[in-house]
Amino acid sequence: MGELGLTQDELARQMNNALHKITGRPGDVSARSVRNLLSGATRRPIGRTCAALEEVFACPVADLGFGPPRTAAHSEDPVLRRTFLVAAAGTAIAASPVGRTRLGQSDADRFHLEYTELLRDDSRIGGARRIENRAVELAARIQSSLAGGGASDRFQRQAYRLASDVTCLAAFAAIDASTPLRARAHLDKALALAGLARDSEATYRVWDHLMLTSSQRENHGEAAAGAEVLKRSSVARCDPLYASLGHMRHANALARLRQPAESLRALNLAEKAFGRTRGEQPSAWITFYCRAEFDALSSYVWTALGEHERAESCLHRTLAAxxxxxxxxxxxxxxxxxxxxxxxxxxxxxxxxxxxxxxxxxxxxxxxxxxxxxxxxxxxxxxxxxxxxxxxxxxxxxxxxx
Incomplete structure (x- = not known):
């Protein structure tokens, strides 16, 4: 609450908004309910309260100090109970409808369009909690579409890949807001989704963002280890753009570990790999890694090495391009x-x-x-x-x- 600047009344309001978004019905969380959560009087909230907390804070209720939800049948509508239990488990927002028609490319295109709109908004605004929440909600809807079956293996892999990418977008919004622990919670889910997609690019992206959270927490040894994962990934072996980003992340981590020679060697490898990039259109998320971004990330290396004039030169080139x-x-x-x-x-x-x-x-x-x-x-x-x-x-x- 302190991190988000929420009073008890404001948290209650946001939880009620979350409940309305999830169920279509107004929520009934009061400031007194929030006080009971804060004081410890409520240690095991009911399912709807858990779902609202997870929506507002974008992390499991266990990370907030609570036990699994109470799910007494008499206290909640059976359909709502099922909805909130699924949401609290972090898998989907609502139970799949009976008789779900077979999913096709139009469904995938519709989800992907929403994702690209979120990417565009994030590149303009950055760090906004509403973008993070919208990404979480979209990922949940994608997963929910698969819950009833009826999808081909190809569609399932495509959908899990997109759900992983969308969850990574939520994580990056948290990173930009300088909340690395919240980002890590998203990335744990994204890594599982990338595994279900059996997609090396999706896995690479998760590890890239995990490395950024390590760096934000000043754990540069872990960041360097994460960069090694990027460099050794199958996609980096096949695509010089991914190889270059892996070397660049490694250079930044090594500079902060006060290993200047090794850092400059990694920066040189990043430059060489970047020079070998092909003219093909890359995946949407990595289009940010253009020449301007290369210079910007290089400036971080020079800054960590105390070369502020060289860092300034890189940043001027970035801002011009x-x-x-x-x-x-x-x-x-x-x-x-x-x-x-x-x-x-x-x-x-x-x-x-x-x-x-x-x-x-x-x-x-x-x-x-x-x-x-x-x-x-x-x-x-x-x-x-x-x-x-x-x-x-x-x-x-x-x-x-x-």
Whole structure:
């Protein structure tokens, strides 16, 4: 609740919204119900309460400290009980209808269209809880469509792959919001779905995001181990784009482990593999890894190695080339440019760049990666002790953002 800034009344309201979305019926969670959950008076909530908690917090109720739901038959409608038990198990939102017609390509296309719309929204906004929740809900509907059978093996694999990708999108929204533990809960599910899909690309994506959560938790040894998984994957052996990203992730982890020679060797391998990429259209999720992104990730390596001038050069190339639609990433990399300038003593320029970065964020954005970077910029500038009026003014202004 503290992480999401929720009061007891606000949590009750969000739980009721979740219940309405899941069942089509208004929820009846009160602030008193929330107090009972917080105080420990309710240790084993009923199924509908569990489903609402999991929807709001995007993690199993066990991770919130509760036992499995009470499911007394007299207290809930049998259909609702079945719906909530399935939802609490993290498999689907509702029981499949009887007599389900055979699933076909039109169903797959419909789900995929929703997914691509979510990808587009995420690239603009970033870190928004509503995108994370929409992704969780879409993944549940995809899984629910398979629950009654009637799908070919080909469709099942395609659907499980898409459910894994959608769950990874939810995880990345949590990563962008700087909530790695919530992201890990999503990724545990995504990894199982990728296994059901028997898809190496889907598995690679899960491991890529797992590595990012390790890095956010400052566990750079685990991040380096995750990058080794990426580099040795079958898809990386077949596709130089995936090989390049694996080497790049490894370079970043090694730089933070203070292994400069090994990090630069990995960065060189990433550059060589990137140069071998073919002109084929890659999977939707990895289209972000273009030349602009390559330079941005390289800047992270140079920053970790203390080469802030080289990092700044990379970021200028990134911002000159990044597509206009990637608003979230433009703001993020502009914030990193501000930080690189501050670390070189260019205080006034860093202030102007930081203001520009914050101005790029849309009002609905939850990208704490960006605001945390701006907070780091402010710390560097404050440490200089400068009393220039425009800098002092920026420091006070930036406190309103972060």
């Amino acid at each position: 990044i597509p206009d639609g990637m608003v979230r990433n433009k703001a993020l990399y502009t914030a990193h440019l501000s930080l690189a300038q501050a670390r070189q003593g260019e205080v006034e320029l860093a202030c102007a760049t930081g203001r520009q970065a914050h101005g790029m964020l849309l009002s609905a954005s939850g990208s704490r990666r960006t605001t945390n970077t701006l907070a780091s910029t402010r710390q560097v500038i404050e440490a200089t002790g400068t009393k220039a009026p425009e800098v002092v003014s920026w420091i006070e202004e930036s406190r309103q953002w972060i």
